[in-house]
Amino acid sequence: MTKTISEEDYKDLWEESQQTGQVVEYYDEFITGHQGYIPWVGKVLDWSISLQDGLGLGVYRYDLEQDLKLFEQQNKNASWSVLSFFVSGDVKTTLRGVIDQVDELAERTYLSCCSDTPETEEWVGGECLTRLQIWFEPQHFLKNFTPEQLSPLPLEVQQAAEGTIQPYYYSGRMTPAMKAIAHQILNCSYSGIMQRFYLEGKALELMTLQFEQLRDQSRTLTPQIFLKSDDLDRIHQARDILIANLIDPPSLLELARQVAINDHKLKQGFRQVFGTTVFGYLHDYRLQQAQSLLQTREMSVGEVAHQIGYVDRSHFAAAFRKKFGLNPSHYARQYQSNRSATSLISPSSHQKTPPSHQQPI
Incomplete structure (x- = not known):
């Protein structure tokens, strides 16, 4: 017994x-x-x-x-x-x-x-x-x-x-x-x-x-699975659900249930359509959103981390640095510095454009 x-x-x-x-x-x-x-x-x-x-x-x-x-x-x-x-x-x-x-x-x-x-x-x-x-x-x-x-x-x-x-x-x-x-x-x-x-x-x-x-x-894995049009729709729907739930995404099994597809087909189909795993896609999307938010300078690094679903700021910083080569705070400063430098060298609206036969210095 x-x-x-x-x-x-x-x-x-x-x-x-x-x-x-x-x-x-x-x-x-x-x-x-x-x-x-x-x-x-x-x-x-x-x-x-x-x-x-x-x-x-x-x-x-x-x-x-x-x-x-x-x-x-x-x-x-x-x-x-x-x-x-x-x-x-x-x-x-x-x-x-x-x-x-x-x-x-x-x-x-x-x-x-x-x-x-x-x-x-x-x-x-x-x-x-x-x-x-x-x-x-x-x-x-x-x-x-x-x-x-x-x-x-x-x-x-x-x-x-x-x-x-x-x-x-x-x-x-x-x-x-x-x-x-x-x-x-x-x-x-x-x-x-x-x-x-x-x-x-x-x-x-x-x-x-x-x-x-x-x-x-x-x-030596089997060839890619054949995806019907409704399978593709479900996989794209799953992607949309992930994006809509950045802070608290569903588990893989729950996501498969929500879009009425088995988890095996969802995993293989996601790799086939998007070239990565379900949560690999979510990871990259989060960091791309973080990049955009940091460019606005309207949020602190901690606020950006929370906004995209990271509980631990240090984990967010490490993931961001791995993808973009800079810490989030350094990236934000460098982006603003580059924007400022670009605006300084751009001609003002009251400046005259040099004649076409002259080369600007």
């Missing part, structure tokens, strides 16, 4: 096991981990390490006692993407509003960003569930790369690097090379600074292999 527990139940079990000494938390110079036993779950061993700005690595192993359903876990880290490598054990996962139930299987890989997304996982008793995860924050980890350099990465990762965060989910397979690196991480014999160097190198190797696989998969 499957035992169903909520996110709060799960946290309570962890805390109880730590208080009774069944689970021990341990630290070294760089790694934090837990080891022990949790009721209803079984033996646990996990550890994590921060590698560099916006990049971390974690290993999670559970020897499961019984079938377990973890209900309504809430993914909190809105800006983080996660690469998961399933070394052993299978899980049934549902990410509400992103994917229907899927079987996440041993020797498979998953790349996802599921900010504020309710998640349900079903674990199978009697199995050893071992997951290796690499998490990264594109805005920090990829900040020193140009858009052209980032172009081989999934489009959603590129957009996240510019500040546009949207849920996504990709799956792949663990190649022999990935399995070998995962084994090396799980059996790392170094300690201290050497351990950190080693794990960072292996994490970057795994990321390279995974992104290369996703790039190759994208090259």
Whole structure:
């Protein structure tokens, strides 16, 4: 019989096991981990390490006692993407509003960003569930790369690097090379600074292999879908809804519902018609509106950010700088300066135009 527990139940079990000494938390110079036993779950061993700005690595192993359903876990880290490598054990996962139930299987890989997304996982008793995860924050980890350099990465990762965060989910397979690196991480014999160097190198190797696989998969996708005239109308209608709701846009599924089209066709059709994703279009439109508003000098930078739907002014500034090469305040000053310079060198209405045979100095 499957035992169903909520996110709060799960946290309570962890805390109880730590208080009774069944689970021990341990630290070294760089790694934090837990080891022990949790009721209803079984033996646990996990550890994590921060590698560099916006990049971390974690290993999670559970020897499961019984079938377990973890209900309504809430993914909190809105800006983080996660690469998961399933070394052993299978899980049934549902990410509400992103994917229907899927079987996440041993020797498979998953790349996802599921900010504020309710998640349900079903674990199978009697199995050893071992997951290796690499998490990264594109805005920090990829900040020193140009858009052209980032172009081989999934489009959603590129957009996240510019500040546009949207849920996504990709799956792949663990190649022999990935399995070998995962084994090396799980059996790392170094300690201290050497351990950190080693794990960072292996994490970057795994990321390279995974992104290369996703790039190759994208090259072999099926041809563009055929869009009927009413499909095109719905896609343009969806675009209009986004523009009308800059501050609080609907989710992808809600947008698809509003225009009476399935979300898969909406996503593919949007790429086909506008050359970008739904929220990539929204991101670019917001910044174009910001550019126009800054030119008027009628609003402060904070007011412009709010007007186009950015809650965090610093995120707005970073996205604007990425697109236009200047901070918003610098752009506004430079635009006004250029306008003033242009007006000073333009002839006044009372000035006479030189005769056609004379060249103005």
